[in-house]
Amino acid sequence: MSTLKITDLHVSVETDQGTKQILRGVDLEINSGETHAIMGPNGSGKSTLAYTIAGHPKYTVESGSITLDGEDVLEMSVDERAKAGLFLAMQYPVEIPGVTVTNFLRTAKTAVDGEAPALRSWIKDVREAMANLKMDPSFSERNVNEGFSGGEKKRHEILQMELLKPKFAVLDETDSGLDVDALKIVSEGVNRAKEATGMGVLLITHYTRILRYIQPQFVHVFVNGKVAEEGGPELADRLENEGYDRYLEIA
Amino acid sequence: MSVPVQVRSARPKSTNPADFAAVTGRELDWKFSPVAKLQELISGELDGSRFAYTATEAAGVSLSWIPVTDARIGTAGIPEDRSSANAWSAVTEALLVSITSEDVSEITITRDALGTTARAAHIVIEAAPFSKGTVILQNNGDARLVENVEILVGAEAQLNVISVQEWNDDALHLGSHFARVGRNAELKHTLVSLSGEVIRVNPSTLLAEDGSSVVMNGVYFADAHQHIEQQVYVNHDAPQSKSRVTYKGALQGAGARTVWIGDVLIGNKAVGTDSYEQNRNLVLTEGTRADSIPNLEIETGDIAGAGHASATGRFDDEQLFYLQARGISEEEARRLVVRGFLNEVVQQLGVPALAERIEASLVAELEAGVN
Numbered sequence: 001m002s003t004l005k006i007t008d009l010h011v012s013v014e015t016d017q018g019t020k021q022i023l024r025g026v027d028l029e030i031n032s033g034e035t036h037a038i039m040g041p042n043g044s045g046k047s048t049l050a051y052t053i054a055g056h057p058k059y060t061v062e063s064g065s066i067t068l069d070g071e072d073v074l075e076m077s078v079d080e081r082a083k084a085g086l087f088l089a090m091q092y093p094v095e096i097p098g099v100t101v102t103n104f105l106r107t108a109k110t111a112v113d114g115e116a117p118a119l120r121s122w123i124k125d126v127r128e129a130m131a132n133l134k135m136d137p138s139f140s141e142r143n144v145n146e147g148f149s150g151g152e153k154k155r156h157e158i159l160q161m162e163l164l165k166p167k168f169a170v171l172d173e174t175d176s177g178l179d180v181d182a183l184k185i186v187s188e189g190v191n192r193a194k195e196a197t198g199m200g201v202l203l204i205t206h207y208t209r210i211l212r213y214i215q216p217q218f219v220h221v222f223v224n225g226k227v228a229e230e231g232g233p234e235l236a237d238r239l240e241n242e243g244y245d246r247y248l249e250i251a
Numbered sequence: 252m253s254v255p256v257q258v259r260s261a262r263p264k265s266t267n268p269a270d271f272a273a274v275t276g277r278e279l280d281w282k283f284s285p286v287a288k289l290q291e292l293i294s295g296e297l298d299g300s301r302f303a304y305t306a307t308e309a310a311g312v313s314l315s316w317i318p319v320t321d322a323r324i325g326t327a328g329i330p331e332d333r334s335s336a337n338a339w340s341a342v343t344e345a346l347l348v349s350i351t352s353e354d355v356s357e358i359t360i361t362r363d364a365l366g367t368t369a370r371a372a373h374i375v376i377e378a379a380p381f382s383k384g385t386v387i388l389q390n391n392g393d394a395r396l397v398e399n400v401e402i403l404v405g406a407e408a409q410l411n412v413i414s415v416q417e418w419n420d421d422a423l424h425l426g427s428h429f430a431r432v433g434r435n436a437e438l439k440h441t442l443v444s445l446s447g448e449v450i451r452v453n454p455s456t457l458l459a460e461d462g463s464s465v466v467m468n469g470v471y472f473a474d475a476h477q478h479i480e481q482q483v484y485v486n487h488d489a490p491q492s493k494s495r496v497t498y499k500g501a502l503q504g505a506g507a508r509t510v511w512i513g514d515v516l517i518g519n520k521a522v523g524t525d526s527y528e529q530n531r532n533l534v535l536t537e538g539t540r541a542d543s544i545p546n547l548e549i550e551t552g553d554i555a556g557a558g559h560a561s562a563t564g565r566f567d568d569e570q571l572f573y574l575q576a577r578g579i580s581e582e583e584a585r586r587l588v589v590r591g592f593l594n595e596v597v598q599q600l601g602v603p604a605l606a607e608r609i610e611a612s613l614v615a616e617l618e619a620g621v622n
Contacts, residue, residue: 006306046488054576058567082578094569096589104577107587142348143591 001188002069002085002167004030004053004200009064011045011052012026022048023223025064028202030168033113034075035194037236038223041244046092046204048171049222053202055081068167083112085167089157089174096144101156102126104222105143105163112164128163136189158189162196169193172201177208208240223247258548259484259514262331268340269293270273271333283542284451285478290395291369292425293334295464298370301340306360312384314360316344323347325376327401328429328455335427338397340373345373345401350384350410357384357602363391372398376412380405385602388414394422394447404438406460410438412599416610418447418561420477426452432463432492441600444471444479445612451461451510455484458492458521467496470509470596470609472616473539474506480513485528487521496528500597501589503614503620505538510575511561514544517554525555532563533592535585569609589617 011023030036040046052059053066055078066073068084076084105126105230110116117125124242130139133155145153154174161169171190175183187210194201198239211233219235220227221244226249229235262280265271270485274293276286286293306314317323320343330336350356376386404410416424424447432438444450456465473481485494500509511530532541545559566588574584593613600606 054572056572077581078572078575079578079580079584082576088576090573094567094573096573096588096591098569098594099587104574104587107583108574108581111583162578168397174476 002032002200004086004168005067007065007119009049009052010062012060012062013058014060015046021050022128022225026225026227028220029200030200032167032200033194033198035203035216036218036220037203037205037212038215038220038222038238039205039208039236041248042206044222045225047172049087050170050202051202053081053086053170054078069174071172074122079111082164083114084197087161087164087166087169089154089161089171091172091176092155093153095146097146099109099144100141101144102140104161108160109163123220125163129159132192133159134185135159137187151179151182152183154186155180156190158160158186162189162193165193168200168202170204172204175205175207175208184213190214207231207235211236221247255314258516259546260486260516260522260548262333264329266325266329266336266339268333268336268450270529274333280482281602284480285449289423289425289502290335292337292395292423294337295339295369296560297341297397298368299343300371301344302362303364303373304346304360304362307358307448309356309358309363311350311354311356311382312350313351317345317347317375319373321345323377324373324401328432330399330427332427333562333564333598334397334425335399338373341371341546344371348374348376348386349379350382350386351379353382353383355385357387359387359389361389361391362506365392365394365396365534366445367372367393367395367575369395370397372396372408374398375401375403376410377403378405378408378410378436383409385411385413385480387602388412389414389604390414390418390424392419394424397424397425399429400426400428401595402428402438402440404430404432404436406434406436408433408435408436411602412611413441413605414452415446415605415609416442416444416450416452418450419450420446422447422451424450427455428452430456430465431459431610432456432465434460435462437464439466439601440479441596442469442471444469445479445593445611445616446474449478451478451480453482453484455486457486458489458494460489462491463489465495466599468596469498469500469508470593471498472498472593472613473502473507473509474616474620475502478507478508480510482514483528484514485516485526487515487517487524489521489525491523492521493525494528497596498530499532499534499593500541501533501593502539502541505536507539510542511544513559515547515557515559517549517551517557519550522553523553523555524551524557525560526557529560531561533589534563534565535589564571586617587612590614
């Protein structure tokens with residue numbers, strides 16, 4: 001049983017117009033096996049939270065804390081966070097020319113586990129995971145994200161999640177740009193990984209559509225860098241009907 | 252004052268150094284080079300005697316010294332700058348590498364004892380019609396070398412020429428490679444430049460007959476205070492000829508300097524030409540400079556394709572973040588990205604053992620800079 005705890009988190013980013021405050025006191029606690037949906041309008045700070053958890057250098061933590069089972073995540077480098085069991089499925093995965101998916105996956109798995117995986121079972125695991133995500137075997141010889149369609153990029157993110165087996169996965173708008181078939185495939189991957197490893201999921205989304213396939217126990221509505229409302233799945237249903245206007249008027 | 256030469260095809264040519272004016276460093280073809288360090292090679296006296304080498308054995312490949320009066324000398328091309336003419340006139344003999352095998356043969360010619368005396372060299376690589384072969388020029392040790400390499404590719408032949416520069420850190424190397432590709436023949440030419448103080452090797456290819464094709468590749472890694480330059484020229488002078496030029500380099504450390512000038516001429520006879528040239532540089536640290544200049548000259552409207560690309564970029568922080576977010580350390584992430592970037596050329600070498608060794612050297616270069 002693991003716990004990812006975010007306490008009174010304030011985060012800013014440097015822009016051409018100067019320092020811009022984005023997160024203004026976020027509190028959140030996720031345990032293993034739980035799925036939390038973070039919903040909110042554009043610019044509410046959802047993605048900033050995702051990137052801050054992962055440690056992107058662009059974001060500055062002004063105050064507050066993030067801990068994983070009591071360990072200070074903010075003290076860890078980006079790769080140390082991944083080794084500690086945090087995973088971020090990115091909204092815009094970047095291309096790495098000349099580095100094949102096979103090489104990349106093996107390098108990442110070796111880094112996260114601290115030792116190279118046993119070759120035979122690893123090849124089998126990769127093949128199975130790719131088949132589950134309906135990815136063609138030729139995929140593994142392509143360069144990371146190079147020439148991938150939007151759907152292929154997202155499947156590749158979920159493939160990594162299934163193989164690296166994190167304690168907590170943050171999915172940053174994994175549903176954006178997916179047609180309904182791809183959305184189902186990706187969602188099944190998340191549910192499969194959750195069942196296999198008991199990981200906790202932080203599902204960041206603008207729309208309620210993905211919540212038909214991945215059921216959250218908790219829903220947090222982000223507005224203007226803070227949690228404006230929290231509740232169970234029924235809150236998502238309400239958002240589907242009413243949208244975010246209600247919160248924006250208050251803000 | 253004379254009008255500067257603007258197009259590559261109009262550069263003066265001569266085997267006599269006296270036909271070229273003294274080099275000042277303001278000339279179009281010298282203005283990026285550290286001319287002060289090179290004057291002794293450009294216009295000084297050069298030792299033109301036979302040079303020392305060792306070579307592997309290969310069936311269907313023979314080595315011999317031929318006099319410069321041999322009819323083959325000068326048939327692939329003649330000097331376009333003073334240093335090349337200086338070397339040309341200094342030698343009395345050339346090393347002939349003759350390939351006659353129709354099975355693939357591979358030979359490595361190693362030069363690691365050239366010493367520190369300024370010297371000239373002339374090599375002729377001749378691939379007989381229908382032959383197949385790979386010639387690796389492996390360069391190590393000291394050098395103050397000016398050389399001309401002629402490459403004659405007979406009809407239907409397939410020749411792979413790789414010149415690897417792994418000189419000592421204070422070596423100076425000026426080279427001109429002239430290739431002439433015959434009917435339906437294929438040449439692959441690669442420059443791998445890793446170490447040496449100044450490496451300026453200018454390869455040119457004349458696609459002389461119908462259906463001739465060339466791949467001209469280069470991979471280079473410039474460290475602090477190292478100058479690596481290549482002026483690449485492809486002259487399409489026959490119908491249905493094809494060229495692909497890909498040069499990729501990395502720069503690391505204060506004063507690391509690279510120059511790539513890529514000229515492609517598609518002459519009026521060269522209908523159906525298919526041509527593409529690109530240069531990409533990866534800047535790893537502050538204080539480096541990469542010049543990248545593609546030029547395309549087209550004299551016929553009837554071509555299949557002609558394009559060029561040039562890009563010089565910094566290390567992409569988003570690539571690093573992506574890899575690190577998967578648990579990969581920053582050091583290893585950098586290594587992956589740089590290797591991936593340069594791999595495109597290394598993997599095309601066509602000699603797996605050499606590719607593996609070059610890849611390891613590139614990693615070592617990268618790590619030397621990190622520490």
